[in-house]
Amino acid sequence: MKLEAKALSDLPEVAGKLIDFLDQNNRKKVLFYGEMGAGKTTLINAILDMMGIEDHSSSPTFSIVNEYFSVNFGTIYHFDFYRIKDEVEAYDIGVEEIFEEDAYIFIEWPERIENLLPENAVRLKITLHDQVRTIDVVL
Numbered sequence: 001m002k003l004e005a006k007a008l009s010d011l012p013e014v015a016g017k018l019i020d021f022l023d024q025n026n027r028k029k030v031l032f033y034g035e036m037g038a039g040k041t042t043l044i045n046a047i048l049d050m051m052g053i054e055d056h057s058s059s060p061t062f063s064i065v066n067e068y069f070s071v072n073f074g075t076i077y078h079f080d081f082y083r084i085k086d087e088v089e090a091y092d093i094g095v096e097e098i099f100e101e102d103a104y105i106f107i108e109w110p111e112r113i114e115n116l117l118p119e120n121a122v123r124l125k126i127t128l129h130d131q132v133r134t135i136d137v138v139l
Contacts, residue, residue, distance in 0.1 A: 005039075005133040011046035014135060018043075019050055022122065025139060028103060029118045031110040034126035039133050040108045043126065044078055047106070051076060064093060075103040081112040090116055 001021060003014050022028065032040040051070045064084065068076040077098055084090055090113045099105060099118040110117055123138045 001137040003135040003137065005043075005135070006131070008042070011043060012050060015043065015046035015050045018047060018124075018135075018137065021137060022104075025122075027120065027122050027139070029099070029105045029121040030107065031117065031121050031123050032106060032108045032126065033110065033123065035128070038126040038128045040126055041080070043133075043135070044106050044108070048076065048078070051104070064090075065098075073104055075101065077101075077103055077105045079105070079107045081107065081109040084109075084112050087113050087116055 001017075003017060005011055005014050018030075022030070032044065034040050048068065051068075051073045053068045053070055053076065055068070064079060064081065066078045068078070070076055079095070081090065095113065095116055099116070105118065105121075107113075107117070107121075110121075125136045125138075127134045127136075
């Protein structure tokens with residue numbers, strides 16, 4: 001699936017389509033790939049908004065993970081592995097146990113923990129060109 005956001009105002013529609021796609025394919029784990037500034041966190045925030053999460057004002061860059069609860073979607077984890085030193089650090093915070101949960105899990109910078117990633121995760125790549133974000137979604 002390929003989606004496009006020509007402006008930030010398009011992100012709620014894109015987020016809604018992604019949630020529907022996840023639901024239709026019975027998937028809850030999403031890996032967000034993209035260069036710095038491509039819009040990974042911004043898109044995740046739009047998804048969290050659509051899931052009814054109101055207290056998600058920051059990326060978990062410094063805490064590595066934020067945990068939320070949605071009445072309609074249950075537990076949601078948002079990981080940002082940008083500042084992680086190595087996979088051991090991720091392992092030490094218990095990512096393997098969290099990845100096994102029946103929860104929505106959104107992961108920024110998944111390439112930093114390639115050997116620990118959950119199976120059957122949806123891969124989402126965001127590219128930014130001339131202020132247009134193209135989102136490629138692959139099962």
